[in-house]
Amino acid sequence: MLTLRLLRARCVAGALSVLLVSLALLSPATIVKAQSRLDDYPTKPVKIVVSFTAGGTTDVIARSVGQLLSEKFKQSFIVENKPGSGGNIGNEYVARSAADGYTLTIASVGPIAVNPTLFKNLRYNPLTELTPVILIADVPNVLLVSPKLPVHSFKEFIAYAKAANGKINYSSTGVGTSSHLSSVMLMDLLGVDAQHIPYKGAEALNDLIAGRIDFMFATIPSVIGQIKAGKLNPLVVSSLNRSRSLPDVPTVAENGYPGFSSGSWFGMLAPTGTPPEIITKLNQSVNEVMVGLEERFVSEGADPVGKSPEFFKAFIQAEYVKWKAVVESSGASEK
Structure with a gap:
């Protein structure tokens, strides 16, 4: 029994020794050095x-x-x-x-x-x-249509989309992208069934400009050049507030759908x-x-x-x- 107690005492003493060594390694000098490495980052x-x-x-x-x-x-x-x-x-x-x-x-x-x-x-x-x-x-994403589409405002777009229910289509930069899901959100709000045509790369915009696609949501940086050149008509932006980049383009929320926000x-x-x-x-x-x-x-x-x-x-x-x-x-x- 005495031997067992002595063994336990030695184990505890050994553990304390390891702890003391560890604490010594974390001396103020070591801590300052570590902090210095972070400060120098x-x-x-x-x-x-x-x-x-x-x-x-x-x-x-x-x-x-x-x-x-x-x-x-x-x-x-x-x-x-x-x-x-x-x-x-x-x-x-x-x-x-x-x-x-x-x-x-x-x-x-x-x-x-x-x-x-x-x-x-x-x-x-x-x-x-x-x-x-x-x-x-x-x-923000911006809702775009081709100049060939007889739509010049969001109000006209809503009327066009509802009249073409089941026949209207839209492109995106891929399944699950904010471009795709912004259109899903909007069509759900409008109660319109639209066909999704996912693309990879610039062909989505090319087909939209050519009028083969009815509409598309795209990030403003990716299309601001085409908008300024008159190749695409912006109808609304998807942010709660107007974009500083396109201050004259209203929001979806301003057009009777408060809370709509789906930008990138x-x-x-x-x-x-x-x-x-x-x-x-x-x-x-x-x-x-x-x-x-x-x-x-x-x-x-x-x-x-x-x-x-x-x-x-x-x-x-x-x-x-x-x-x-x-x-x-x-x-x-x-x-």
């Missing part, structure tokens, strides 16, 4: 992953923000495109990366708020495996587990550099937002709930 190039091809809205925003962050920190912020699977490939790559602030993503509404419902076999959860840093820009947005996220000090530093830095991007963003169709990581987190959750209902109502799904 970034000390090497930072990768910003874009889950779509170069030249798109996400890519343009990422490169604009990355350039100014490079200038601010005197350290490279390099954009790397990893397209595929509706944005899932690139964002999963980021979620699986080291949570040290050196791999980030600038992503849009689809991969973050829509895909968790749209994709039935998603291999990661963007809502829990990516940490919001900052909501960079709100990008773009924000920065990091792997979950990234030190909060780095999240805060990135958030503050992007808020600062966005001041220099405001005029450019607005001219290209994006409304700058900014604000805190907590704001972005709550915003994403609200978007997820909204789009979950729309996706389930539409019956859209991807494997």
Whole structure:
């Protein structure tokens, strides 16, 4: 019995020794050194992953923000495109990366708020495996028709759509995109049955301009050039408030459908587990550099937002709930 008690005492003493050694490792000098590494962030190039091809809205925003962050920190912020699977490939790559602030993503509404419902076999959860840093820009969708269509206002569009119930069609940039789901939401409100024709790439706009497609929702940056050239007629924007990029175009809400909101947005996220000090530093830095991007963003169709990581987190959750209902109502799904 005495031997057993002695053995237990020695085990406890050994455990205490390990604990004391561990505490010694966390000496004030060590803590200060660790904090210094965070204060010095970034000390090497930072990768910003874009889950779509170069030249798109996400890519343009990422490169604009990355350039100014490079200038601010005197350290490279390099954009790397990893397209595929509706944005899932690139964002999963980021979620699986080291949570040290050196791999980030600038992503849009689809991969973050829509895909968790749209994709039935998603291999990661963007809502829990990516940490919001900052909501960079709100990008409304705009309802477009060809000049060949005898429609010049939203009121005339409603009358046209109801008269052509079951025969009217619309294009989108793909199943489950905000372009597609915005049309689903609007047709549900109007009680109109419309045929969806999904596209990949610029052909959707080409067929709309040619009059082979009746209407389409598209992000303002992707069509602002065609609108200014008179190739497409904008009827309404999908945001609650008018876009600063198209101030003369009314909202759906203004036309008797309060609460209608179905635009796109773009924000920065990091792997979950990234030190909060780095999240805060990135958030503050992007808020600062966005001041220099405001005029450019607005001219290209994006409304700058900014604000805190907590704001972005709550915003994403609200978007997820909204789009979950729309996706389930539409019956859209991807494997």
